[in-house]
Amino acid sequence: MAITSELRADGIRVVTMQHPPVNALTVQGWYDVAAALDEASRDMDTHVVVLRAEGRGFNAGVDIKEMQHTTGFDALIGANKGCYAAFKAVYECAVPVVAAVHGHCLGGGVGLVGNADCIVASEDAYFGVPEVNQGALGAATHMARLVPQHMMRTLYFTARTIKAADLVQFGSVLEVVPRDELDEAALAVAGEIAAKDTRVIRAAKEALNGIDPIDVNKSYRFEQGFTMELNLAGVADELRDGFAGTDKAGKAHQ
Template sequence: MTVTSELREDGIRVVTMNAPPVNALTVQGWFDVAAALEEAGRDLATKVVVLRAEGKGFNAGVDIKEMQNTTGFDALLGANRGCYAAFKAVYECAVPVVAAVNGFCVGGGVGLVGNADCIVASDDAYFGVPEVNQGALGAATHMARLVPQHMMRTLYFTARTIKAADLVQFGSVLEVVPRDQLDDAALNVAGEIAAKDGRVIRAAKAALNGIDPIDVNKSYRFEQGFTYELNLMGVSDELRDDFAGTEKSKETT
């Protein structure tokens, strides 16, 4: 897992996730993302963050293979704490976070972009929360920031995905552009923000978080409690084993 952070001369900090083959993050990977966002917020030279990814897609969620290859509950606890830290770091970053989403953005990926301040996506991007397929719960808090309530419930219960182009009508995705124009589109909107007085933008971020009707940190933490219950029941291990076996079969065919 590699997380890089580059501060440009215009005050835009570009944070890039790169965890081949599908950007499914390990426990350490989630904490690395959190650390990068926290560092960005502390640096007064940073006016706005662009959160992006290399590879096939933006984020495939938690690394299921790591979890199934770890005895006990250490990987589960680590993943839950890491996701919580990463989502929280995006939301509480002292400056706005622009998410540049390419390809798939599922599970934990939705947690990241749902807590971002602005979302730009490529025309092949789609979003989903397939947690129920793996015996886990979470990120409904963040999907609810992208779509209306009934749509969120349908996506959650069915594990369906929704195209970025369909989110434009809800106002959660600012624009959809061809894949090769994604970085430029994200940098364009980030540039508009960076051109403002940084002191005002930081105050505005704090003010908008302060009037948010939902405490996303507590809401997500509540969801995680049910994930723990499902794991103690043995349901999650059973479904993750099935998932891991299916993925292994795909790799050998």
């Protein structure tokens, strides 16, 4: 697994997630994403961040198999805290974050993208919060930043996905481009931001966060409380076992 961060000469920092096969991040992976965004905040040479991924899709959420092969609640607590740290780091990054999304963007991926400042997507990109299928809750806070309220509830309760092209009408996705043009499109809008005086842009980012009607950090933390309740009740563990193909002893189903 690798979370890489590269600062270009034009002030654009490119943060790339790569964790085959589907970019479902481990606990450490979420903390690594947070660290990369925190580094961008501290570095005054960074004017804007492009958050992207390599592989089959942008992000498939948490690594459920890691969770089901770890005894006790350490992996669950680690994933909760790691996701919280990563989402918070994107939202509170001192410079704008442009998300370049391809393929699947699910669960925790929506948490990252929903807290970004601008979204560019490829034609094959789609978004969803399938948490209810795994006995968890979360990222409704962030999906609500992408679609209207009733659409968010429908997607949440049904675990359906929505295409990036359909999000353009809601104004949450800036543009949809062919897959091989995604990086170019993301770098183009990032370049417009990077060309501005970073002192002004950093002040603007802080100001816009300050007038947000919802505290996304507290809202997401509230959601996580229900996930913990479902885990303590044994519901989430049962559903994750089915998804990961393991029994209670952590052995793979034949």
